[in-house]
Amino acid sequence: MCHKREECDGEDRLSELPDELLVSILSGITMKEAARTSVLSHRWEKLWTFYPCLDLDGSKRLDNFLSQIRDIGPGITSERRNEILDIQRGGYINWVNHILESSQLHVVDEFKVQFDLDERYKPDIDKWVRFALEKKVKRFELDFSSYKDRVHYMGHYNYPLSLEALPLPSSIFLTSLILKMVAVSDQVLENFISNCPFLESLCVGGSRSLVHLRVPGSSLCLKYVEVTYCKNLKSLELHAANLLSLKYTGLSTAISFMNIPNLVELCVGGKYQQYFVHNLPILSKSFSQLQKLALDLDIKPYFLHMRNIKWFQNPILSQLKQLELHVVASDVQSLLLYSPLIEACPSLNRLALKLDWYKSAIKREVRKLRQCCHLSLKVVEMTGFVGQIVDTEFCIYLIKNAKMLEKMIIDPCYRSPYVIGDIELVEAARECAEQLRSEYCIGDKLIIL
Known part of the structure; x- marks a missing residue:
């Protein structure tokens, strides 16, 4: 009987619900999808106009359009491109x-x-x-x-x-x-x-x-x-x-x-981070509750001169639990320059490094690793591992000194303006990471993505 009534009325049970409930249902989808429901029936024609979230994001539409322009090739002039953009x-x-x-x-x-x-x-x-x-x-x-x-x-x-x-x-x-x-x-x-x-x-x-x-x-x-x-x-x-x-x-x-x-959370980037890093002993006095610090150190390592900084000798961020570093890496320098910062965070239990690389013709030997004890550090994540001296020695340093290490996650992707997505380099990085597993007996603690 219900089926026959629905067929006669030309409506479904959903359309019989009060407007408030239907608008609530529409709020669970995007606004564009909600607007499309206006063609379902006369009952739905105006419901979308009560949609409470006006998300009018056209960036994806623009990105798709620009991709089509790029596919056309270099034949299109900048003037013509601007004309087409103005139409959009x-x-x-x-x-x-x-x-x-x-x-x-x-x-x-x-x-x-x-x-x-x-x-x-x-x-x-x-x-x-x-x-x-x-x-x-x-x-x-x-x-x-x-x-x-x-x-x-x-x-x-x-x-x-x-x-x-x-x-x-x-x-x-x-x-x-x-x-x-x-x-x-x-x-x-x-x-x-x-x-x-x-x-x-x-x-x-x-x-x-x-x-x-x-x-x-x-x-x-x-x-x-x-x-x-x-x-x-x-x-x-x-x-x-x-x-x-x-x-x-x-x-x-x-x-x-x-x-x-x-x-409790602070993220610093751009040129300001140079000032921030050099003055952290003073600035940290205002961070008594800080638990997460992210530093976007997107400059070449030799500009930072961290080797000249002596203030990491004492804990300065006693409550810090998470440290994220976005670093430009090269074998000219060493990621060990950042180890005093890690030591200055005695409560640190998660360390994440994101490495971007730039080419250097200079090669160096593996440096002697300093002995220290990271008693709280349990999880290490490294994105951009390539298996060179600079990232390998830093992994070894953490394996030897993080006494409570439970998990080391290595993402062997190669991020470089010279080589992007090179499958052979990625596979070589994975092999280097596997060597860490066997040489230092870390077993299931090492996760290679």
Whole structure:
């Protein structure tokens, strides 16, 4: 009988559910998929317009399009490429405008736009910003990263966000704010933060307008702050007692760590890491609760001069449990230069190294390994192992000195601007890793990916 009624009505049981339940079901899929349900029946035609998460990420669409252009070959001129890109930008603008005009939401949980846009589209972008804030958005993201440099946000594309373009109602419900390639000034961002009492996550990338960023208010809920590649930033002042995680990548900048007593996770990269490493004995006094430290040491080892640093003799990061190092490696130097840093973390139980390589015609002998005792270190991960002197001797050093070692994970991939994905080199690296297993009797402790 049920089957006959469904056939007569032309509806299924799912369509008989209340709107609230159907919208809840739609929230479990992407917005694009939700919009496609409008063709199912008259009952579903407008349901997607109540979708609470407006994820308008067009970056994958742009990447696929650019791949098609590259497949055409070098015959296409840069002028023609820009013309085609402008057509894609116009299509993206029209799509976002259509979604917002169709939306029947009073409150938006998430609003995210991601595409390669610039100030030519300011009137539309201003309209999007007003829409999101008037809908009491909780998670707000603008990402206008250039397709030319999707990683570092340092392209020529930016959006001059003026104070007038930000209508700040008396009560803003933002919990997450992400601005990439958005030219947001100190005043605007501080105003944003001060008027967002529930803000937990703040990310700013590639802003050329930030000079002296101050995160005010000890009572803020702010737990995560990320500032990357803001090339004109001179200072970063943090007053956030609840801050748990901080990531800074960029030029050497005056950063105040004095008012973030509960910080447990810190990531440092760019040129600032040189200053950070050399001044860690002093800076570490502000890191009494720090449990995870990630250093992106993406410079050639001989620039770092760690051999001249004498301050690793005493524990300086007593609570640190995880240490991640992204290192540019060469047999000119030795990864053993980083061993005093490991010794300065007596509670360390996980060490992760990511190695990038650059060529060097200079070869050296294996160095004499220093004797020390890492009583807490249990897990070691090395990505980019190639089986050369520099990575092999460091593995041996850890095998001999990490008395409680339970697992050593080696990923024998070759990361180099000269050789990428060479199968023979990868297999040779695996053979070198297997030699470590047999020579040092570490058995199942060694895992080779």
